[in-house]
Amino acid sequence: xxxxxxxxxxxxxxxxxxxxxxxxxxxxxxxxxxxxxxxxxxxxxxxxxxxxxxxxxxxxxxxxxxxxxxxxxxxxxxxxxxxxxxxxxxxxxxxxxxxxxxxxxxxxxxxxxxxxxxxxxxxxxxxxxx
Numbered sequence: 001x002x003x004x005x006x007x008x009x010x011x012x013x014x015x016x017x018x019x020x021x022x023x024x025x026x027x028x029x030x031x032x033x034x035x036x037x038x039x040x041x042x043x044x045x046x047x048x049x050x051x052x053x054x055x056x057x058x059x060x061x062x063x064x065x066x067x068x069x070x071x072x073x074x075x076x077x078x079x080x081x082x083x084x085x086x087x088x089x090x091x092x093x094x095x096x097x098x099x100x101x102x103x104x105x106x107x108x109x110x111x112x113x114x115x116x117x118x119x120x121x122x123x124x125x126x127x128x129x130x
Contacts (some may be wrong), residue, residue, distance in 0.1 A: 004057030006033035028105035064114030
């Protein structure tokens with residue numbers, strides 16, 4: 001069996017990140033490593049370099065990791081972490097936060113590789129709701 005692809009959810013809000021994590025856990029599989037981080041080190045709205053780095057490390061099981069930020073500074077913080085700790089198997093993905101997370105998790109649960117999980121998250125941008 002191949003190592004699963006991990007997923008990191010990065011938000012400005014700890015509540016938003018943990019809420020999305022709970023949703024994705026219910027839809028996905030417990031075999032998919034999923035971490036969520038939001039807010040600053042002292043619990044305010046914002047993002048934390050150290051918390052993002054720790055979340056990436058926590059989601060890594062050897063199959064690669066995708067990082068899904070919500071917006072603005074969470075994107076900048078995630079990019080900075082990845083610039084400081086470059087790895088070809090850790091990828092930031094430009095995808096809708098909720099839909100991308102669900103698509104990535106379902107795809108990762110099927111045993112897909114990193115490239116396929118990244119593609120699934122990106123494709124979620126084109127899914128119509130109505």
